[in-house]
Amino acid sequence: MADQKKVTRAEQKALRPIQILDAAFEEFVKCGFAGTRIEDIADRVGVTKGTVYVYFETKEQLFEAMINHFSVPFQELLGIVGAFSGKAADRLMAILSLLYEQIAEDRTTRELVRLVIAEGQRFPELIDRHHDEFIAPIIAKIDALLLEGMASGEFREIPVEFSEIVVAPILTTTVLRLIFDDRRVPTPNKEAFLRTYFDLLFNGLLAKPH
Amino acid sequence: MADQKKVTRAEQKALRPIQILDAAFEEFVKCGFAGTRIEDIADRVGVTKGTVYVYFETKEQLFEAMINHFSVPFQELLGIVGAFSGKAADRLMAILSLLYEQIAEDRTTRELVRLVIAEGQRFPELIDRHHDEFIAPIIAKIDALLLEGMASGEFREIPVEFSEIVVAPILTTTVLRLIFDDRRVPTPNKEAFLRTYFDLLFNGLLAKPH
């Protein structure tokens, strides 16, 4: 009770940009870039419009800073993934489970996907950077695992150029939840979803494969 | 001088709303709802702002009318699909091929998906109606086919509640093309894509199924 009451100036200053970025995230997610008012972001933080401009020069820069701020966690994920060992199928499942948690189940990432789809045309460099930093490494990882599995005879031969098919259920769940916001499409049970997903991915739909 | 107008007044009048809807589609897709200016839509048609208001009372109504206008073709698709016959797997492939063409390859539908993701929060009734008219019937069709295939022993038993996994590659391709706009993610070759997609869907990834 004693050490938490008063925030010092210095602490406050370090906090402000993050508070603003958090508020910006909520507003941009709710209204999109053009539909968001700086004043609403400020209100959320409990400051005035002017204060937002103390930390971010323009609405555009605030948007980009916000995207960058919330994009960070992904990088750790890629690190974790590198450390896995075992059969290719197990490692693939491990990666896909992680991706499911990080993309489909994490509200922040999910809404980031919405913003990327909705505002990508206005911020092309941002999209490109995202591709290079997030999408490409993930795809590369999946590709590598597939190739490895095929080389060892664990996987059948499939053209690696369409490896997005392997992760498609994750992005699809993400997008459906974005669109229907838990109203029409109920949040799936993770274990049940992954079980079905992996079963189909590895064994296919047919009772007797060709 | 008298005959140079191929389009009569009456035809012109009937054409106007459609021209406006076309223009509205392009602008809303490019800039989103909030970012689009009525004047830019008017400019595209070659009329003035006032004319747009002759046909549509507000920007909101124009947006909704535009979404409805471009959503129509889907309904025919569902009719076509009902007429197929043959083995469950073949009919499933036929449906998925159609969906791929109609959703992933058709620019209009693709951009409609963008608008639904981007502006859905602002137009919830519109999203709900979309779900009821488009998504639900498709899912129902897939579900029915899966159940039928499982009943006949053609398909293995899988929980039907996650049937979106079956169509996931289609939505995923759609979304990736929306995001990267053919810059980083090249437009896939349809036949090659579907071959890989179906191979994986039916036979799975493992060389020797469990």
Added chain:
Amino acid sequence: MADQKKVTRAEQKALRPIQILDAAFEEFVKCGFAGTRIEDIADRVGVTKGTVYVYFETKEQLFEAMINHFSVPFQELLGIVGAFSGKAADRLMAILSLLYEQIAEDRTTRELVRLVIAEGQRFPELIDRHHDEFIAPIIAKIDALLLEGMASGEFREIPVEFSEIVVAPILTTTVLRLIFDDRRVPTPNKEAFLRTYFDLLFNGLLAKPH
């Protein structure tokens, strides 16, 4: 009575930009470029801010358009001057009289001089154009007359590079009136001023010239 009462739309439209330019002149003169509010200009015309922006894209463009609008009359003057004939001294007096009326006595030109001095740094191209169109031709005219008078023996030999000395009393009166605004420096009587000006210019101050 019949033709003056109501201003038609078309007339109004043709009038508006001029009304706005007039109002802009008064406000820019009173408060300078940065100190002027578009709303005050609009109020003066009896319209709203938005209307000003129907006719002029930015405050900067409005300012430039205003300067151009009020700079026009000078050109006629240069035409008139070309038609004079007689002794060089008489023609010089005729020109200087005209310049006195047009620059020192005309409130519009006088205030234009204020704006050129005050805002010149912000609008350098505008200043340059002014020089080329107004100052340079006048100086050229004076120079030509001086050279002619010297050639014919009517004038003494003086270096023509400082011919601004000849017109200095005109600009000086202009500037003093701008600064003191008829409070401390009374508006001079035109005839008396010109008499003294010309007497000094032609005969000099000394009782017995060297």
Added chain:
Amino acid sequence: MADQKKVTRAEQKALRPIQILDAAFEEFVKCGFAGTRIEDIADRVGVTKGTVYVYFETKEQLFEAMINHFSVPFQELLGIVGAFSGKAADRLMAILSLLYEQIAEDRTTRELVRLVIAEGQRFPELIDRHHDEFIAPIIAKIDALLLEGMASGEFREIPVEFSEIVVAPILTTTVLRLIFDDRRVPTPNKEAFLRTYFDLLFNGLLAKPH
């Protein structure tokens, strides 16, 4: 470590207001009163906005203090002038030479003239004081000299009410340099300018005076 600061705290403190006034001069000259930002003045000094407010209560007061600060030197001039002796013409030339140096050739005074013309309407008391302290004494001095020269028969009789004509070339050169900033109107050579100026002033333009 202790002696590296050449400027002590106390000296620094005494220096600050003057540094601020210097910086204010440059910024006000460049952007005018309304166009100048306190922050730009502070940046020039290397302090923050707040510091400016330690020394000057408002932007208005800073402006006035700055004008007063840079107006000082003129007073000495008037003292010097009082000490001259000799023929009226020689003393007049001496005065005019001094004025030329102090007004036309001195950048500070020149820019002060710009500010007086540009911002005079906003600071009328300031202008009035300037008139009483600078302009009026100069004019009085010139008038006295003219009257003396006329009384002694050295000068011809001219109406003393227009004595600004005598100093006009100085103010005119000043204003032209303000407007054209050495781009179009080259800085005149002092000796040559004064020679022509005085020649015209004393002997007039005509070869044979009336």
Added chain:
DNA sequence: GATGAATGAGCTTTCATTCAT
């Protein structure tokens, strides 16, 4: 004294919407 975070009033500019023509 010096700082700089914060304010809030105010400015330029935009744009959906209206309506007389």
Added chain:
DNA sequence: CATGAATGAAAGCTCATTCAT
């Protein structure tokens, strides 16, 4: 029907000014 001048309610952004540290 079509126009486009006009509106007015914002919205983004600025900046003189304040004040706790």
